[in-house]
Amino acid sequence: MKPLFVLLVSTAWTLTGAQHYYQGLMDYLENRLLAIEDGMQLWHQQSHRYHAEMLDFGKLTAEVVEGLKNEHGALLRDLEGAGVRVDRAEREMDFVEARTSPRACAARADKVVEQEAWGLEESRGEEEEEEAWEELTSRVSDCVEILSGIRSVKILKRAGGPKGMWTRDPRSSTVYVFNGTSGDAIYQFNSVRDFSRSAGVSGSRTVRLPSEWSGPGGAVYNGYLYYVTQEGDADVRVVKYDLLSGSVADVAMFPAESRAGVYGLNPETVADLAADDEGLWLLFAPSDDGPNIGLAKMDAATLDIERIWDTRCPRENAEAAFVVCGTVYVVYNTRLASRSRVQCVFDVNDVVVSEEAPLLYFPRRYGAHASLKYNPEERQLYGWDDGYQIIYRLIMKRKLLA
Incomplete structure (x- = not known):
């Protein structure tokens, strides 16, 4: 229990x-x-x-x-x-x-031509008339026109790289495009309209060159392509290329030992070829440390150098140049791209000088011109500005003589 x-x-x-x-x-x-x-x-x-x-x-x-x-x-x-x-x-x-704009300086003979009258003062003797005749015959250029202004601007399109060149043969409507600062090919278009309608820089025909072009300083004149070439340590040469037959017609050595760029703002342009009413011209740097731009008159047929000048136009801050009637117009800018302007003018006949030539400003656009090519038949400039292809229609006037 x-x-x-x-x-x-x-x-x-x-x-x-x-x-x-x-x-x-x-x-x-x-x-x-x-x-x-x-x-x-x-x-x-x-x-x-x-x-x-x-x-x-x-x-x-x-x-x-x-x-x-x-x-x-x-x-x-x-x-x-x-x-x-x-x-x-x-x-x-x-x-x-x-x-x-100030009136350009010129001799009395051109003033007579402009006025379409011949009225020499009775006080002038036979010796003065003979001196005037010798002055006329010694001129390199017989053209009596000078650039007065820009009539209009047309921005065609934007194609290719920031730097390049495009131009038209004065003897035809064919357009040629150099894209970049070097290459072994250029692009051909039948007309400016065809180029404007194209998707880019590739044209209806690609022209392969036998050597590489150096710098956007080529020129097309009377069916021939003139371009500058430099391969490695070889000397700089000017090549004349027949666009019709597709063969090299002639080659000439560079007239100076310098390999420096002709324009301070575009050092890729070793030399710049230009064509106008008087023929073929070459802009170059006479020496590596030379301050001024050199000018050479070339025989378009043989590429022989006929005469060389010191333009007294500085290379520093220069972006491009073109030749009209034997007168060189150098376009300047700044390192930080501003408004391009013609600040230096050189006339091979010593008729027009920079101090008396019109101060010409380009309308403000995008950056700085990589190239400016004059067409004497149209009186137009073909410009390449930061990848934009621009056409400037120019106003011309006769050179006035004092």
């Missing part, structure tokens, strides 16, 4: 301990749930506050964005108005420069 009593008492104590254990566990779980509920309530309140703050921030951002849009529109309108005023100012400057 006693053992049974002990067993009942032990069981009762065990059940009482288990009850206390489970009651404690339930109290703990209840306290944890209450804490989680409090945390969730706090998170809900904070989430609601954050949501309200985000709505306020969204409204503020929308107001700021709307204000920026309005300011951007006003700024855009101001810039457009400034662009219109700048264009108007440039046109007015061009007009004033064309109207007030």
Whole structure:
């Protein structure tokens, strides 16, 4: 009986301990749930506050964005108005420069030609007449025209790299494109219109040359391509290439030992060939450290050098040049591309000098000209400006004599 009593008492104590254990566990779980509920309530309140703050921030951002849009529109309108005023100012400057440009110096014989009259003063003796006759016969160029201004500008397209050259044969409508600063191929188009309609610089015909051209200083004249080549350490040469037969017609050595670029802003142009009414010309650097641009008159048939001049036009800050009626017009710019301008003029007949020639500015475009090629038949310049192909129509006038 006693053992049974002990067993009942032990069981009762065990059940009482288990009850206390489970009651404690339930109290703990209840306290944890209450804490989680409090945390969730706090998170809900904070989430609601954050949501309200985000709505306020969204409204503020929308107001700021709307204000920026309005300011951007006003700024855009101001810039457009400034662009219109700048264009108007440039046109007015061009007009004033064309109207007030100084008259070029010339001899009396050309003035007589311009007036289409011959009236020598009676006081002039026979010796003076003979001297005037000798002066006329000694001239390199018989052309009596000088550049007066730019009539119009046409941006044809943008194709190719930042530097290159394009030109048209004065004796035909064929257009030739030199893309880049060197290569062994050029691209041929039947006309300016075909070139403008093409997708890029690749033309209807690719002309592969027997040697690589160096620098965008080539010229096309009377069915022949004239270009400068320099391979490795070899001497610089001028090549005459027959475009009809596809063969080299002649090769001439460079008239100077210098390999420096003729233009300070375009050192890739080792030499620049130009064609005008008087024939073929070559612009070059006489020496590596020579400050001025040299000019040579070449025989287009034999590539012989007929005469060489020092133009006294600095190479520094020069970007390109072209020849019109035996007069060299050197175009200058700045390292940070600005407005191109003709700042130095050299006449092979010493009739026109820089101080008396018109100061000519090109309309502001994109960067700086990599090349400028004159077409005497059209009286136009074919320019390459930062990958844009541009046509400048020129205004010419007769050289006036003092």
